[in-house]
Amino acid sequence: MRPQELDHLALWVANRAAAEEELLDALNIHTIDRNGRHTLLGPSASAGKLTLFDAPESEPQPLRLVSVLLADTVQGRQPLFVTGGPMITFGMHARAQTRNVPQHALIGLTLRCSDPAVVAAEYASRFGFQSVTAHRDVAAVAVGSGVITLVREEPTAGDAPMLHHLGLLVRSAEDHLRHAEAHGIEVLDVVDAPNTLAVFVEGPEQVRLEYVEHKPEFALV
Numbered sequence: 280m281r282p283q284e285l286d287h288l289a290l291w292v293a294n295r296a297a298a299e300e301e302l303l304d305a306l307n308i309h310t311i312d313r314n315g316r317h318t319l320l321g322p323s324a325s326a327g328k329l330t331l332f333d334a335p336e337s338e339p340q341p342l343r344l345v346s347v348l349l350a351d352t353v354q355g356r357q358p359l360f361v362t363g364g365p366m367i368t369f370g371m372h373a374r375a376q377t378r379n380v381p382q383h384a385l386i387g388l389t390l391r392c393s394d395p396a397v398v399a400a401e402y403a404s405r406f407g408f409q410s411v412t413a414h415r416d417v418a419a420v421a422v423g424s425g426v427i428t429l430v431r432e433e434p435t436a437g438d439a440p441m442l443h444h445l446g447l448l449v450r451s452a453e454d455h456l457r458h459a460e461a462h463g464i465e466v467l468d469v470v471d472a473p474n475t476l477a478v479f480v481e482g483p484e485q486v487r488l489e490y491v492e493h494k495p496e497f498a499l500v
Contacts, residue, residue: 280405280406280407280449280455280458280459280490281407281449281450282406282407282408282422282423282447282448282449282490283422283423283447283448283449283450284326284327284422284423284424284425284447284448285326285327285385285386285387285422285423285424285425285445285446285447285448286326286327286328286446286447286448286489286491287319287321287326287327287328287329287330287385287445287446287491288328288329288330288347288385288388288442288445288446289317289329289330289331289332289442289443289444289445289446289489290329290330290331290332290339290344290364290365290441290442290443291332291333291334291335291339291439291440291441291442291443292331292332292333292334292339292361292363292364292441293334293338293339293362293363293364294333294362294363295317295318295331295332295333297362297363298331298361298362298363298364299313299318299320299331301361301362301364302320302329302361303320305359306349306359306383307322307381307382307383308320308321308322308329308383309321309322311323311324311328316332317330317331317332318330318331319331321383321384321385322381322382322383322384323381323384325493326384326385326423326448327350327380327381327384327385327386327424327425328384328385328446329347329385330443330446331364332443334363334439336439337439338363338439339363339439339440339441340439340440340441341365341366341441341442342391342434342439342440342441342442343390343391343392343434343440343442343484343486344365344388344389344390344391344440344441344442345366345388345389345390345391345430345432346358346365346366346367346368346388346389347365347366347367347368347385347387347388348367348368348369348370348372348385348386348387348388348389348426349367349368349369349383349384349385349386350369350370350371350375350380350381350382350383350384350385350386351369351370351371351382351383352371352382353369356369364441365441371386372386372387372426374386374421374423374424374425374426375424375425377424378423378424380424384424385425386424386425386426387425387426387427387428388427388428388445389427389428389429389430390427390428390429390430390442390486391429391430391432391433391434392429392430392431392432392483392484393431393433393484394431395413395414395415395416395417395418395429395430395431396413396414396415396418398418398429398483398484399412399413399418399419399420399429400413401483402420402427402482402483403420405462405464405483406464406480406482406483406488407422407447408420408421408422408427409421409422411426415431416430416431417429417430417431422447423448427445442486443487444479444486444487444488444489445482445486445487445488445489446477446489446491447488447489447490447491448491448492448493449490449491449492450492451492452469452475452476452477452478452490452491452492453476453492455478455490456469456478456490459478459480464480464481465480465481466478466479466480467479467480467481467487473494473496474493474494474496475491475492475493475494476491476492476494477489477490477491477492478490478491
């Protein structure tokens, strides 16, 4: 598996329209797509987006998700707390600085996990991420300009997670489907949409990963 970039982070939110309005008011992004199922927001359609889904029942909680990192060169910008949504932080880590990353593109997230070094090794060995650091209480893995930071902290108990899935841009979703089937990775779904072909798999510690291919007719802006 060889994902190229963080394509999007999908989140359950309490009020999709309200969260969209807050994000558009606070960030240098626009609505790329909105339909009855989800809202797609970002500086461009190519990568680094946020996808919002209406939470099915109760108020979603950041059980595993600690925070979301968006690209921003402004020093000391305060975190943004979206009502019924995630805590958003701002910065430019080293990997993002070496690429032409647009302002407020998704470049990272922080997740709670049971054993950062072990979980990071699984992301690297089975799911195509690159290892960045691995220590007892914190580890990090990367894909393209994005970094996932793993911290040792048991997720809060609950049945309404805020994290829906993490989308990873790939050249061929079919290649990733074959790889998953050949290596015993659980395939959750395959979605053939007008603009994309996506393979959803069960990632480390039940984090859902989507390997998404942009089709040649990909037309979102």
